[in-house]
């Protein structure tokens with residue numbers, strides 16, 4: 001674990017192993033998720049991997065009636081919007097992710113501060129490839145109980 005570089009590729013490799021990983025600055029203790037290779041507070045590059053519990057609260061959200069290609073291929077779009085949000089993790093960092101288990105037909109009922117827990121979803125990569133469905137990647141998502 002410790003020898004993986006602090007990159008988004010590593011982040012998604014951990015996600016494929018069902019782990020939500022961040023990086024913590026060993027100099028000042030600041031925690032980042034997704035991970036950063038260099039601390040933006042003290043500029044130290046002494047980072048370590050930390051597994052996050054995957055519990056948090058909705059800090060912001062939007063219900064979106066269109067999506068990038070992997071979402072469209074899953075059937076999201078006009079008539080079937082998805083909820084995208086910012087989750088404030090218990091450990092502090094905020095992460096952007098899809099929020100599932102909410103009533104997207106009634107976004108006024110989705111509340112800031114609602115407790116969410118981590119789950120993972122496999123979907124086509126966002127990178128442009130000829131057939132996006134052939135390249136799968138595991139993404140963290142957060143669900144409302």
Ligand SMILES: [Zn+2]
Nearest residue numbers: 025028039042
């Ligand atoms: Zn630092």
